[in-house]
Amino acid sequence: MLNLDYTEHAVLDVRMANDDLFELVLKRDGLEFSPGDCVAIYTDQEKSRPYSIASGPDEEELRFVVRSMDGGEVSPWLMRQRPGGSVRITPPFGWFRPGQDIGTADFAFIATGTGIAPFLSYMKSGARAPTQCLYGVRHETDSVGFGDLKAFCPTRLAVSREQSGHHFGRVTDLLDTLPLNEQVHYYCCGLESMVNDVSAWLQAKGIDLSRIHREVFFHG
Incomplete structure (x- = not known):
């Protein structure tokens, strides 16, 4: 079933680190998030997977580190995206908060x-x-x-x-x-x-x- 609670973001780049690992770079368009947040990214076939945001909260781009998996329903599709296209993502969510709410503890x-x-x-x-x-x-x-x-x-x-x-x-x-x-x-x-x-x-x-x-x- 289509999740209507999403926003569409332009693809700025797909930066290959090697044959199957890449950074997906999207236009941020004012999306607010905290370090540790994830979003679900949708394909054109309404398949989705959660991906953790790798960019900083003050950066103008949204970046995700993705490994393309053989037989995967989402990651190979993401690797094929190019600038000029767009993908749909949900609002950020998550509970993993590195370094937060621990006071001055190491x-x-x-x-x-x-x-x-x-x-x-x-x-x-x-x-x-x-x-x-x-x-x-x-x-x-x-x-x-x-x-x-x-x-x-x-x-x-x-x-x-x-x-x-x-x-x-x-x-x-x-x-x-x-x-x-x-x-x-x-x-x-x-x-x-x-x-x-x-x-x-x-x-x-x-x-x-x-x-x-x-x-x-x-x-x-």
């Missing part, structure tokens, strides 16, 4: 793949930096925004499918580098397996679940 980010999007949005908001960011990708070219993140806060990159100048393996291999104390909050975003592994590891280290903030991404 915090850390852990992400895999396109799960970096809400942290890129947070980085561009002008808010204070986390004590650390751990970022896991399959290939080095998947690391959208890594240079900016590294300039913003101490950031470690884990590359799981190729040798590079970074850690070779999963992002969970780097968990021992996280600060561990009762004041730190931990924000995890990405595939469910990683989010669950990180949560279990932190709880085994005595971290209360109330300080583990989770957002699970699904491809489609």
